[in-house]
Each structure stands twice: as structure tokens, then as C-alpha cells.
Amino acid sequence: MSQASSTGLILTGGGARAAYQVGVVAAIDRIAREAGAPAANPFQVIAGTSAGAIIAAGLACHADRYSEGVAKLVDLWSDFSADQVYRADALGVAQSGARWLSMFTLGWAIARWRRARPRSLLDNSPLQELLHRMIDFDRLPAIMADGHLHALAVTASSYSSGDHVTFYQSESTITPWTRSHRISVRTQITIDHLLASSAIPFAFPSVRLPLEGQQEWFGDGAMRQSAPISPAVHMGAEKVLVIGAGRMREPAERRPVSPSYPSLAQIAGHAMSSIFLDSLAVDVERLERINRTLALLDDDARSRTTLKPIEVLVISPSQRLDDLAAPHLSSLPIAVRSMLRAVGVAGRGRDTRGAAFLSYLLFESGYTRELIALGQADAMARREEVLRFFGWPRSPNPLESTAYPAQPTFARPSPTDDQLSATDPATAGVLG
Numbered sequence: 001m002s003q004a005s006s007t008g009l010i011l012t013g014g015g016a017r018a019a020y021q022v023g024v025v026a027a028i029d030r031i032a033r034e035a036g037a038p039a040a041n042p043f044q045v046i047a048g049t050s051a052g053a054i055i056a057a058g059l060a061c062h063a064d065r066y067s068e069g070v071a072k073l074v075d076l077w078s079d080f081s082a083d084q085v086y087r088a089d090a091l092g093v094a095q096s097g098a099r100w101l102s103m104f105t106l107g108w109a110i111a112r113w114r115r116a117r118p119r120s121l122l123d124n125s126p127l128q129e130l131l132h133r134m135i136d137f138d139r140l141p142a143i144m145a146d147g148h149l150h151a152l153a154v155t156a157s158s159y160s161s162g163d164h165v166t167f168y169q170s171e172s173t174i175t176p177w178t179r180s181h182r183i184s185v186r187t188q189i190t191i192d193h194l195l196a197s198s199a200i201p202f203a204f205p206s207v208r209l210p211l212e213g214q215q216e217w218f219g220d221g222a223m224r225q226s227a228p229i230s231p232a233v234h235m236g237a238e239k240v241l242v243i244g245a246g247r248m249r250e251p252a253e254r255r256p257v258s259p260s261y262p263s264l265a266q267i268a269g270h271a272m273s274s275i276f277l278d279s280l281a282v283d284v285e286r287l288e289r290i291n292r293t294l295a296l297l298d299d300d301a302r303s304r305t306t307l308k309p310i311e312v313l314v315i316s317p318s319q320r321l322d323d324l325a326a327p328h329l330s331s332l333p334i335a336v337r338s339m340l341r342a343v344g345v346a347g348r349g350r351d352t353r354g355a356a357f358l359s360y361l362l363f364e365s366g367y368t369r370e371l372i373a374l375g376q377a378d379a380m381a382r383r384e385e386v387l388r389f390f391g392w393p394r395s396p397n398p399l400e401s402t403a404y405p406a407q408p409t410f411a412r413p414s415p416t417d418d419q420l421s422a423t424d425p426a427t428a429g430v431l432g
Helices: 015-034 051-060 063-078 090-110 125-134 137-145 191-197 230-234 264-276 278-296 299-303 321-331 334-342 355-361 365-381 383-390 417-423
Strands: 007-011 045-049 151-158 164-170 182-186 207-211 214-220 239-243 308-315 426-430
Touching: 007 051, 007 230, 015 051, 015 063, 015 239, 015 321, 015 355, 015 365, 015 383, 045 051, 045 230, 051 063, 051 137, 051 151, 051 191, 063 137, 063 365, 090 334, 125 191, 137 164, 151 191, 151 207, 151 230, 164 230, 182 230, 191 207, 191 214, 264 355, 278 308, 308 383, 321 334, 321 355, 321 365, 334 355, 365 383
Parallel strands: 007 045, 007 239, 045 151, 164 182, 239 308
Antiparallel strands: 151 164, 151 214, 207 214, 308 426
């Protein structure tokens, strides 16, 4: 497999929001089949973070039967329930969330009882069981040896050292890279790497992973991820499709704001948005800026720089996913709903305070199906750009696809100029 022609896929984090990415991937697979493209995995390099790492692993482990892998992801995320990801029963919530929240008022007493120290707001042991059923990493070496995939990368953040670590698996040799507070480690990816990468801070417990001869505690890979596109480039991708889990830019007009003091959920949601969304927008802007600089250089000067052009196509939501989440609060089990309301999630009528925090934990089919539908709609609206990006032929008579179940319909406003500029494909360079 030639690295010169490699196409990379970047899947960012976002908890339940990652259902949007499943919709985009499904639509792109449909576009490929309608265009008569080869029935093969279109991505030689796949890199994922947080929940995006789980989707990335699912695609990678089905790279030899790519469309089948996509259909399985759609089926899974279309029928999600919170208890598949974390304990949503009253006892489970009491043992994790209620005890965690009590630390705010009774921490001095609980600290004296070491066994009662909570590790997270939620117990995600059901997710571990789901991943073991869903992903077969034993297939990955043969898939790579047969040329269906060049490399898979999963990122996590070390609470122990403060480093942002990209764990990657490949058949051929890829030289590890090191940057400021960013390192890479070649290893065999496991379920523990996915659990570590998707351990949303405070919400899910951290995971111990071996690193350079010692054990370190890891959490969500979106933390301290200053260059989310970089791993795919280091692994040989010459062009990259990036699927976000949040809007790249907001429209110019300001939204109505509440005069009341922000709740814990509002603050947590704002912090999560900073962790999961901001770095991608900054990285894309950096690529575009470097590309403009490269365009000003003559051939001789360009040959003496380590920068190289990278074509990037970004597809991100045309609607605010937290706004879509708010009406679905009532679909959560009552124990989880009560806990979320205790930290300030509203979700009643037009009161959407805390909806951003809710949008990351709302693993319920009503919400995930709506996100899948939005992802499909956004990608199909960009059909011509997708065809150009992959170099697939235009089909005068697109095939009718019945591979995926019908999804809910919803109003979808036309994208603003800001949204279009944020998601237009760009040829860009990278610093690595």
C-alpha cells in the first residue's frame, strides 16, 4: 500500500454525540456504492479519540468487510440505551454518582473511609462488556497484513504524566513521533485503550495502561489534544476526512442567555465543549494558514521545508447538538435523570440549561437516531465534495439504498456562510 495515496479518517470525541459521526460514515458508504466505487475500505489510516476511538476501532476491525462494519455501527447506535454504556439503575447510580456528589459536602468524612472514595460520576462497566462483544481486535493483524488497513490510532491523556499519548498499531514500520507534551507509542490496541480514550473526565473512571515500562492512569484523549489531525498525517495520510461532533463555528447572531447563576452542569458542559470541540477548529485553521504560506513559496523554497500539503475535508453538524439533546432528557432512566437534575440539567420546555453536559451522556436511541439522521443529511448535502475528495465518479442514476433503517425527520435550516466556510474542503499543510 502506497502511503503517497493514503486517505485518513479522523473521528473526534464527544460521548453520545459520536452518533453523528456514524451517520456521516454511513452516508459516505452509500455515496461510494451509488458512485460505483470499489467495495473496499476507503481509509488506509483511521484515528479516533474518545467515543470516536470506539467507532474507529469498529471500522478498523471490519476493514476487510467495510460496508458490513458500517451497517453494524448504524444498528448499534440506532438502538442505544444508557444502560449499555453505564449503570443506570438506582443502585448503580447511588454507588457512583450519589457518592461522588456527596464528596462536595461530606468529603472530609468520606475521605476517612478509603473504600468509599468514588472514582467517577458514573460506572461504565457495561461499556466494557459491550466493547468485548462488539470489537474483535484479534482480526486486526490479518486485516493489516492483507492490505485492507495501514494503521489504527487511539489517543488518550495521562493523568499521571500529563502527556497526550497516541497509541497506534500498524503492519509496516511507522517511526514514532514526539512533540511538546505529545508522544506516540506503537502497540497492540486493546479494549482498555478504548476505555481509556473514552473516559470522559469526571463522568467515567480513568484506566491504567502500560507506558514505557510503568503503569499510568489515562483519561479521555480529547484532553490536551492540541493537534487532532496530526496522528493521521504521521501515519502516512496525504489527505484527511475529519468528522466532528460539534459545530465548528456558531452563527454571528447571539443566542438568548439566562441571567441566573450557572449551574454545575452548565459549567461542566462548557468545559467539555472546550475539551472536545475547540482544538479541532484551531487545528483546521492552522492547516489552512500553513497552506496559504506554502502557496507563497517558490518550488525551491518549498522543497527545503518539512511542511507538506494535506487536503482536508471537514464535515461537522449543521445544528447545535445540545439543542437536540434537551428534549430527550425524559428518555433517560429516572435515577440518571434525577442525578443530572441535581447538578443543574433542566430540559423542561424552553429551559435548556445544562443541555451541553447532557448531550455527552444521552446514550438513548431517540437522541442517537436523530444524530445519525443529521449526520446522513449533512454528508449527503456535501455529496459532490465527497465525490471530488475521494476521486469517485459521479453517478447519473444514484441507486436507492435500503441498507439503513428509516430515521426520524427533522427541520434542517440552510447552513450559514460561517458554517460553509468552516466546513469547506481545504488543501493545507501540517507542522506535525
